[in-house]
Amino acid sequence: MERITRFGVSLNSELLRRFDALIKEEGYSSRSEAIRDLLREKIVESECGNPDEEVVGTLTMLYNHDVPGLVNNLLDIQHHCKAKVSATTHIHLDEHHCVEVLLARGKAKDVRELADAVRALKGIDYGKLVLTKAV
Ligand code: NI
Missing domain, CATH: 1.10.1220 (Arc Repressor Mutant)
Known part of the structure; x- marks a missing residue:
């Protein structure tokens, strides 16, 4: 108790x-x-904030799927990152824009590395990472 x-x-x-x-x-x-x-x-x-802490990250992104190579690069990063991508959801916002939420688990530093790599891609207009864990 x-x-x-x-x-x-x-x-x-x-x-x-x-x-x-x-x-x-x-x-x-x-x-x-x-x-x-x-x-x-x-x-x-x-x-x-501790790089080695086991966390869950949600990355909310907005991007333009017309940007050449973007969708492939997004997939490539997710397949090769150290964090484990557990799920993604995707909304086709309009003719060009997509909103995607990615859920990843792993060490905080690896989840941040994944988010940084995604945000740095050309065509990603917005990317916000939230980390959480049970306390
Ligand atoms: Ni879409």
């Missing part, structure tokens, strides 16, 4: 007022739940 610890926090009232307004807007039912999420987010961010 998980042990729960209570602790007190001192902060100025204006900061607390703004925090309460924000979490109310986001639908939190209590400060505790909002603070737990903030702590997890901070820990995930820090641990994913």
